[in-house]
Amino acid sequence: MAKAKxxxxxSQDETPVLLSGGNPxxxxxxxDPPVQAYIAAMPGWKSEVGRRxxxxxxxxxxxxxxxxxxxxxxxxxxxxxxxxxxxxxxxYIKVAFFRGxxxxxxxxxxxxxxxxxxxxxxxxxxxxxxxxxxxVKQASRLPGERM
Numbered sequence: 170m171a172k173a174k175x176x177x178x179x180s181q182d183e184t185p186v187l188l189s190g191g192n193p194x195x196x197x198x199x200x201d202p203p204v205q206a207y208i209a210a211m212p213g214w215k216s217e218v219g220r221r222x223x224x225x226x227x228x229x230x231x232x233x234x235x236x237x238x239x240x241x242x243x244x245x246x247x248x249x250x251x252x253x254x255x256x257x258x259x260x261y262i263k264v265a266f267f268r269g270x271x272x273x274x275x276x277x278x279x280x281x282x283x284x285x286x287x288x289x290x291x292x293x294x295x296x297x298x299x300x301x302x303x304x305v306k307q308a309s310r311l312p313g314e315r316m
Contacts, residue, residue, distance in 0.1 A: 184210070185206070185210040187212060191211075191215070191257050192256060192258070195207045195210065199234075199236045201235050203236065207219070208223055208242070218290055218296070219255065219262065222262075222296075222301070226244050229306050230246075232247070233246070234247050236251075240256075241254050241255060242254065243316070249312065249313045250312065250314050250315045251267060252268065252305075252311060252314075253305065253308055254267070260291060260292075261290055261291045261292075262289070263288075265286075266286050266304060266308050267284065267314040268284050268285075269286025269287070269308070270285075270286055271307075272286070272304050272307050272308060276288045288301070
């Protein structure tokens with residue numbers, strides 16, 4: 170006789186819902202598994218870029234802490250808060266550097282928050298990986314956001 174699926178088993182089989190703008194709805198959680206679930210659920214070209222961003226962050230900061238909060242992956246240092254977040258929009262991926270104003274050079278896109286700066290990645294953009302890794306390393310050494 171086949172065993173009935175538990176609610177947890179069934180939820181693992183379901184494709185995550187995409188919220189407005191194509192951002193995956195992923196349950197809040199700490200560690201790599203929820204971040205990988207988010208990346209896998211990123212629509213179209215964004216999933217490949219998300220995988221590359223995650224690889225670059227982990228290569229730059231091997232002991233980086235990860236979590237999904239508010240349907241977005243966050244990266245930070247243990248006990249120091251979060252230094253970077255990723256969010257999908259319809260036409261681009263937004264990478265938020267929470268202390269971006271302190272980075273050299275400052276990431277290109279301004280925020281309503283004085284310290285936060287963004288990098289927007291569109292489908293046909295070539296990511297400057299060297300600059301991105303430099304920002305990640307710099308950001309990891311700054312006080313993070315407590316969220």
